[in-house]
Amino acid sequence: MSAVTQNCRTVYGQTLVELGREDERIVVLEADLSKTTMSMFFQQAFPGRYFEMGIGEANMVSTAVGLALCGKVAFVNSFAVFAAGRPYDQIRQMAYLRDLNVKIGGSSCGLSDFGDGATHQGIEDVALMRAVPNMTVLSPADGNETRKAVRAAAAMNGPVYIRINRNDMPDVVPPDAEFRIGQPTVIREGRDVVVFATGYMVAKALAAAEELGKEGISIRIVNVSTLKPIDEKAIRELVKDAKGIVTAEEHSEVGGLSAAVAFILRGSGVPMECVAIRDVFGQSALGYEQLLEHYGLTSSAITSAVKAVLR
Amino acid sequence: MPISDEKAVELREMARKLRRDIVVMIGAGKPGHLGGSCSLAEIVATLYFHKMRHDPRNPRWPDRDRFVLSKGHAALVQYAALVEAGYLDRSALGTLKELGSVLQGHPDMTRTPGVEANTGSLGQGLSIACGMALAGRIDKKHYRVYCILGDGEIAEGQIWEASLAASFYKLDNLTAILDKNRIQATGTIIERYDTNPHPEKWRAFGWHVIEIDGHDVRQVAAALDEAEGIKGKPAMIVAHTVKGKGIPFAEDTAAFHHGIMTKEQYEAALKAVGE
Numbered sequence: 134m135s136a137v138t139q140n141c142r143t144v145y146g147q148t149l150v151e152l153g154r155e156d157e158r159i160v161v162l163e164a165d166l167s168k169t170t171m172s173m174f175f176q177q178a179f180p181g182r183y184f185e186m187g188i189g190e191a192n193m194v195s196t197a198v199g200l201a202l203c204g205k206v207a208f209v210n211s212f213a214v215f216a217a218g219r220p221y222d223q224i225r226q227m228a229y230l231r232d233l234n235v236k237i238g239g240s241s242c243g244l245s246d247f248g249d250g251a252t253h254q255g256i257e258d259v260a261l262m263r264a265v266p267n268m269t270v271l272s273p274a275d276g277n278e279t280r281k282a283v284r285a286a287a288a289m290n291g292p293v294y295i296r297i298n299r300n301d302m303p304d305v306v307p308p309d310a311e312f313r314i315g316q317p318t319v320i321r322e323g324r325d326v327v328v329f330a331t332g333y334m335v336a337k338a339l340a341a342a343e344e345l346g347k348e349g350i351s352i353r354i355v356n357v358s359t360l361k362p363i364d365e366k367a368i369r370e371l372v373k374d375a376k377g378i379v380t381a382e383e384h385s386e387v388g389g390l391s392a393a394v395a396f397i398l399r400g401s402g403v404p405m406e407c408v409a410i411r412d413v414f415g416q417s418a419l420g421y422e423q424l425l426e427h428y429g430l431t432s433s434a435i436t437s438a439v440k441a442v443l444r
Numbered sequence: 445m446p447i448s449d450e451k452a453v454e455l456r457e458m459a460r461k462l463r464r465d466i467v468v469m470i471g472a473g474k475p476g477h478l479g480g481s482c483s484l485a486e487i488v489a490t491l492y493f494h495k496m497r498h499d500p501r502n503p504r505w506p507d508r509d510r511f512v513l514s515k516g517h518a519a520l521v522q523y524a525a526l527v528e529a530g531y532l533d534r535s536a537l538g539t540l541k542e543l544g545s546v547l548q549g550h551p552d553m554t555r556t557p558g559v560e561a562n563t564g565s566l567g568q569g570l571s572i573a574c575g576m577a578l579a580g581r582i583d584k585k586h587y588r589v590y591c592i593l594g595d596g597e598i599a600e601g602q603i604w605e606a607s608l609a610a611s612f613y614k615l616d617n618l619t620a621i622l623d624k625n626r627i628q629a630t631g632t633i634i635e636r637y638d639t640n641p642h643p644e645k646w647r648a649f650g651w652h653v654i655e656i657d658g659h660d661v662r663q664v665a666a667a668l669d670e671a672e673g674i675k676g677k678p679a680m681i682v683a684h685t686v687k688g689k690g691i692p693f694a695e696d697t698a699a700f701h702h703g704i705m706t707k708e709q710y711e712a713a714l715k716a717v718g719e
Contacts, residue, residue, distance in 0.1 A: 160578075160582070181582065182582065184578065184613075186605075186609060187605070187608065187609070187612075189602075189605035189608075189609070191567075191568075191571070191601075191602040191605060192571045192574075192602055192605035192606050192609055194571075195568045195569075195571030195572050195575065195602065195606070196571045196572070196574050196575040196578070196606070196609065197575060198561070198568075198571070198572050198575055199512075199561070199571065199572040199573060199574060199575020199576040199577070199578070199579065200575040200576070200578055200579045201575070202560065202561060202572070202575070202576060202579075203575070203576050203579030203580065203583070204506075204579065204583075205579055205582070207575075222565055223565075223568055223571075223602075226562060226564075226565045226568060227562075229552075229554075229562055230553070230554065230562065
């Protein structure tokens with residue numbers, strides 16, 4: 134893990150500007166959170182292709198549908214909780230059109246908006262978005278991957294939901310690593326247990342690997358930056374000979390990474406544990422790490438889970 | 445310019461054909477959205493066969509005017525227009541809602557040539573139309589976007605979000621038409637959930653409002669022309685209509701919002717609209 138950290142939403146905003154420069158079809162819609170989602174960078178660079186839609190997420194999503202039907206590649210922005218949840222029906226109606234280029238930036242995902250409390254913490258957004266046919270769901274692990282994920286979303290045809298963390302995150306993915314939608318990647322090799330992690334939990338898994346290494350336990354860490362579609366064959370290959378499996382995500386235990394992996398590996402008989410938010414709402418805290426710790430999203434939780442599956 | 449007498453006769457005849465096609469599509473003994481489709485016959489006839497620039501041989505012509513049926517349950521009237529205009533073979537009419545049919549219960553642009561947007565989940569079409577109008581502005585295109593709403597549908601809050609957006613962005617390339625047939629699925633609008641007064645609300649939201657008899661093709665055509673001439677704001681045509689218009693037993697009742705015609709009713713309907 135690098136000592137370098139990057140702020141994912143800043144990277145997100147900068148990447149939109151890059152894309153805007155390269156592709157005239159890119160348009161950006163915002164629901165009054167531009168200073169937090171960082172869509173304001175695009176607003177400054179391309180005011181004619183930026184639309185403030187007021188505090189109205191449903192209208193924002195359907196307006197993006199109209200723009201996309203006329204050939205635009207439309208990025209809509211809000212916090213994950215409002216981007217995925219508030220306009221759920223608009224999104225699921227829209228996603229029926231499998232080639233429609235509406236990309237949803239789910240900003241301040243998970244518990245990353247620690248201060249604002251349960252109302253603002255999108256902890257079930259992945260479950261909602263994974264349930265929609267045709268939807269691609271991305272969950273980048275760091276700043277570099279955020280940039281690649283946003284670019285990949287723009288480059289593909291079809292609706293995409295991208296989780297964007299609010300805070301600084303350490304670089305965990307090599308900057309020159311190839312990013313392919315649907316492709317889980319091994320971040321660290323190991324032989325005993327396979328840890329499937331996504332988002333910020335990849336960094337936590339890397340820290341856990343250091344701790345476990347001291348005890349002679351070796352883990353393979355797989356970064357699952359695409360939560361849908363998942364390459365099922367690749368997941369099955371990755372756990373061959375594994376003594377146990379652990380998943381780690383900053384999301385509810387319902388419908389996220391753990392559900393996806395457990396579904397793929399059903400019947401395999403390999404012991405499995407999941408590190409996720411239990412089926413509860415979040416709350417305010419003065420710090421991100423403090424809140425993650427409260428909900429058990431830590432490297433030591435991953436360490437314990439690894440030991441549990443080895444028992 | 446007012447339409448000629450010949451054009452008015454032609455559009456009235458087209459409205460009759462649309463109603464006939466709607467009745468044939470539904471058939472006897474099966475449920476179908478008869479009422480809200482028939483209330484739109486003159487409006488849709490005037491749009492497809494007089495006002496809109498479109499090309500049935502090239503449904504994706506980039507400069508075409510766009511038609512978004514926000515009240516998607518009235519799909520039958522659009523399907524009828526698409527058949528009459530030549531987008532679809534007439535044989536499609538007999539396949540409505542059959543498994544695998546090009547004619548789904550609600551508009552599906554992936555299956556039906558000429559359909560511009562997937563609607564049916566009410567309240568979303570006006571936003572989609574706004575997006576199309578914004579795209580036209582970015583691309584400096586001269587197409588217009590037409591969007592048909594129901595007076596029951598506008599209870600959906602998203603309609604008013606879109607209404608604000610259309611006026612904030614001064615979308616004068618957008619014409620909305622409110623099919624004010626006064627009846628929703630379960631009863632009259634006034635008794636169930638009153639969305640009135642309509643002209644006042646749309647004016648307050650910054651729209652140019654025109655009120656017409658939605659069954660008078662001359663008034664429909666004139667209102668569409670007036671709307672096109674308005675600069676700096678979107679236009680709303682509040683069209684007073686009769687639910688089930690032209691089908692005597694289905695007029696002005698919620699029973700045929702999504703009713704089933706008996707064999708006798710089906711024959712009476714065909715008789716009323718002519719073969």
